[in-house]
Amino acid sequence: MSWTGRTAQESSTVMSVHIPKGMSVRCNIYSIHMDPGHWGPPDPSLFCPERFTAERIVKRHPMAWLPFGAGPRNCIGMRFALMEAKMTLACLVKKFSVETCAETQIPLVHVARRTVQPEKGVTVRFTRRNVVVNEAEE
Structure with missing residues (x-):
């Protein structure tokens, strides 16, 4: 899935954008996974296993890698899928x-x-x- 959606449980302001309580918000996960700010240089689409070293993971925003979503509504089969893979x-x-x-x-x-x-x-x-x-x- 390249999009995830949530409903705001309370009013909030994120990066100077006001989100009222009850508003539906969708997040484009693909854009996050292809953001050069998180995954560059040189190109986020290149295979680079070094991006997942402990040192690089600590420096990166915790929501920059969302293969199974995040929080209480993340993929229920995540642990099984990772073990199987x-x-x-x-x-x-x-x-x-x-x-x-x-x-x-x-x-x-x-x-x-x-x-x-x-x-x-x-x-x-x-x-x-x-x-x-x-x-x-x-």
């Missing part, structure tokens, strides 16, 4: 090397500015590692 990734990299290939689109082009879905999918090459794997694990 980590286990899947661990199983893949244990048995395969992941590499770009001729069909890999670099940089990725998104379907629309408001979504993170790549226009042509993500094509990579999996090369089997030469490791001995216990057959019971497969």
Whole structure:
């Protein structure tokens, strides 16, 4: 989801904008995730794992990364989804090397500015590692 919405429980002023009690407010999460102020330089769309080091996380606003929303209405399946993704990734990299290939689109082009879905999918090459794997694990 690229948008999240909330209803103001009390009147408030945020960055000189008055929000009266009961007003619906929508936040464009995609714009936050692509903001060079949080994710640059050079380009927020570039893959840069160093953005998630402990030192960089402490310096960044806590609401700059919202893959599952935030607060009491965040995604109920967040912990399960993260565990599932980590286990899947661990199983893949244990048995395969992941590499770009001729069909890999670099940089990725998104379907629309408001979504993170790549226009042509993500094509990579999996090369089997030469490791001995216990057959019971497969």
